[in-house]
Structures are given as structure tokens and as C-alpha cells.
Amino acid sequence: MVTASAPGKVYCFGEHAVVYGEPAIPCAIDRRARVTVTERADSALRISADDLSLEGFTVAYDGGPEDRPNVDAPESLLDAAMGYVRESIAQVRDLLDRPEAGFDVEIHSEIPLGAGLGSSAAVTVAAITAAAVECGHDPDPAIVADRAFQVEHSVQDGEASRADTFCSAMGGAVRVEGEDCRRLEDVPTLEFVVGYDGGAGDTGALVRGVRADRDRYDSIRETIDTIGAVVREGQAALEAGDRDAIGRCMDVNHGLLSALGVSARSLDAMVWAARDGGARGAKLTGAGGGGCIVALGDGPVRRALEFSTACEQAFATAIDRDGVRVEQR
Numbered sequence: 164m165v166t167a168s169a170p171g172k173v174y175c176f177g178e179h180a181v182v183y184g185e186p187a188i189p190c191a192i193d194r195r196a197r198v199t200v201t202e203r204a205d206s207a208l209r210i211s212a213d214d215l216s217l218e219g220f221t222v223a224y225d226g227g228p229e230d231r232p233n234v235d236a237p238e239s240l241l242d243a244a245m246g247y248v249r250e251s252i253a254q255v256r257d258l259l260d261r262p263e264a265g266f267d268v269e270i271h272s273e274i275p276l277g278a279g280l281g282s283s284a285a286v287t288v289a290a291i292t293a294a295a296v297e298c299g300h301d302p303d304p305a306i307v308a309d310r311a312f313q314v315e316h317s318v319q320d321g322e323a324s325r326a327d328t329f330c331s332a333m334g335g336a337v338r339v340e341g342e343d344c345r346r347l348e349d350v351p352t353l354e355f356v357v358g359y360d361g362g363a364g365d366t367g368a369l370v371r372g373v374r375a376d377r378d379r380y381d382s383i384r385e386t387i388d389t390i391g392a393v394v395r396e397g398q399a400a401l402e403a404g405d406r407d408a409i410g411r412c413m414d415v416n417h418g419l420l421s422a423l424g425v426s427a428r429s430l431d432a433m434v435w436a437a438r439d440g441g442a443r444g445a446k447l448t449g450a451g452g453g454g455c456i457v458a459l460g461d462g463p464v465r466r467a468l469e470f471s472t473a474c475e476q477a478f479a480t481a482i483d484r485d486g487v488r489v490e491q492r
């Protein structure tokens with residue numbers, strides 16, 4: 164039995180534009196998904212996930228050619244919910260050339276689902292690591308990041324960048340531009356507050372919406388280019404430790420994400436509540452549509468968010484310098 168954990172993330176800058184080759188800078192945060200994997204004597208896959216909004220449940224795949232779940236719930240719902248774990252196990256079977264390997268997989272997560280904090284990437288990175296280590300193979304985090312990207316790419320119908328998965332595997336602040344992924348070592352300790360509206364967005368659908376508009380409108384293509392420029396300015400601000408400049412870039416980035424159509428009334432309300440509470444900058448994080456904002460600030464910002472009717476939960480968080488970790492083997 165092996166347990167691995169991997170962090171969620173917030174985007175300092177650059178979500179969505181990163182899908183089209185612009186740079187982005189996500190940062191790992193101190194909220195994790197933990198996945199425990201035990202190899203089975205047969206080739207079945209049994210997944211138990213009690214944090215899912217579908218209510219906690221266990222799904223067993225028989226491991227046969229059809230590999231169908233044996234629970235009484237609509238198949239599309241289960242596939243959507245379990246896709247990341249099934250694909251993670253498929254990647255491990257391929258990596259280790261063990262197509263018949265069967266596993267019991269148990270997931271516990273502190274990261275709200277579909278809220279822009281990278282729950283899918285964290286679950287995927289932790290599941291791949293735990294299953295590989297359980298089979299006696301200690302994978303390099305860069306290999307895990309690459310395999311986890313393949314998972315997101317396939318589950319999200321080709322609509323994924325390497326940003327979330329690389330960040331979760333490596334930890335810290337990272338910069339991703341196309342295939343070029345690296346850690347930024349000179350980023351100061353930043354105090355973030357996350358505001359969560361209790362809702363969720365569908366990453367794949369939101370990315371497809373932006374892509375359709377980008378194919379149709381020059382203004383959307385230019386907005387995406389401008390986000391790239393903001394990320395470059397933001398990187399310079401991060402490396403200089405200039406919090407006012409970092410905050411300004413976050414504010415501009417939020418405006419540009421609104422222009423792409425991925426914000427929401429609740430996200431805008433939380434962004435303004437955070438700014439009213441003294442945040443140096445605030446923006447939505449992740450795919451948008453609902454879920455979380457990230458603000459640069461501390462206690463007063465958290466309290467301002469708690470008073471906002473749009474906000475269901477607010478918490479302080481910090482950059483987690485650790486990426487994926489084996490917790491128990």
C-alpha cells in the first residue's frame with residue numbers, strides 16, 4: 164500500500180492563454196489531494212472517492228475488455244467523475260508495461276472540485292505516483308508531470324496545457340510556455356487569500372468556449388496575446404519581489420479573463436470584495452465560470468471576503484515549495 168499526495172494551485176497569471184502557447188505562472192498551494200493505491204491480485208480497478216460532489220461512492224471496474232463500472236449510476240456521470248483516475252492508471256500500466264496490473268485506489272482531497280484550484284491535476288499526479296511506487300518504480304516527478312498532462316489532455320478532449328500538472332508535480336511557482344516547463348526559484352514568499360463561491364466550472368467546456376471565440380474574433384486573439392504580455396510583466400514583478408506590481412498584473416489579468424467571458428458575477432463580486440479589503444491585486448484562478456478567486460493579501464482581505472455574500476469560504480494560503488510526495492510506503 165502506498166500513499167502519495169500532490170498540491171493544488173492558484174494561477175498568479177496566464178490561465179486560458181497558456182492553452183494557445185502563451186506563458187503562464189501557476190503556484191502550488193498548501194492544500195493537497197492524497198491517493199492511496201494497493202495492488203490487487205487480479206487486473207480489476209476499484210476506486211473509492213468520498214469527496215466527490217456525487218456523494219462519496221466506490222466504483223469497481225471489472226478489468227475485462229469492457230472495463231465497465233458495476234455501480235448503479237448513470238455511466239456518463241461516472242465516466243466524467245472517474246475519468247482522471249482511470250486514465251492515470253492506464254498511464255501507469257503503460258509506463259511500467261504492466262497492462263494487466265489491478266489496483267484499489269482511495270482518494271481524499273482538501274481541494275474543492277472544479278473550482279480552479281487544480282483538483283484534477285493533483286489527483287492525477289498523486290494517483291500516478293502512488294500506483295508506480297506501489298509497483299516498485301520510483302518515477303521522476305518530471306515523468307509524472309508528463310504522464311499526468313497526457314491524462315488531462317485526453318480527459319479534457321485535447322483542451323489542456325501542461326501548467327496544472329507540471330505545477331502539482333514540481334511544487335513552488337512554475338512557468339509554462341508550450342512544452343517549456345520550469346520552476347521559478349526566485350519568487351518571494353507571498354501571502355494569498357482564496358475566496359470560494361461554493362460553485363464550479365467545467366474546465367473542458369470553458370476552454371472550448373474560448374477557443375471558439377478565438378477562432379472567430381481578432382479581438383479575442385489579441386486579448387490572449389495581451390495576457391501573454393501581462394504574464395511577462397508579472398514574472399519580472401515576481402522576480403523583483405515587487406508586490407504592488409504583482410498585484411497590478413493580477414488585476415489586469417482578471418480584466419482580460421472577463422473579456423474572454425470566463426468570469427462570473429460571484430467571481431467579480433469576490434474580486435471587488437478582496438480589493439475593498441486592501442488586496443494588492445485579485446483575480447479569478449483556473450478555468451473560471453465559478454469557483455475561486457485568488458487575492459494578494461492577508462487577514463483583512465480574508466475577513467472582507469467572509470463578509471461578501473458571494474463568498475462561501477475564504478482561506479489564507481501560501482506557496483507550497485513541495486510538489487508530489489510519497490507519504491507512506
Ligand SMILES: Nc1ncnc2c1ncn2[C@@H]1O[C@H](COP(=O)(O)OP(=O)(O)OP(=O)(O)O)[C@@H](O)[C@H]1O
Binds near residue numbers: 215276366448
Ligand atoms: N477528490 C476527488 N476524488 C475524485 N475525483 C476528483 C477529486 N477531485 C477532483 N477530481 C476529478 O477532477 C474533476 C474536476 O476537474 P476540473 O479540471 O474540472 O476542475 P479543477 O481541476 O478543480 O479546476 P481547474 O482545472 O480549473 O484548476 C472532478 O470532476 C473529478 O473527476
Ligand SMILES: C[C@@](O)(CCO)CC(=O)[O-]
Binds near residue numbers: 178181323370450
Ligand atoms: C483554463 C486552463 O488554462 C487552466 C485550468 O486550471 C486550462 C489548462 O491550462 O489546461
Ligand SMILES: [Mg+2]
Binds near residue numbers: 282283327
Ligand atoms: Mg483541472
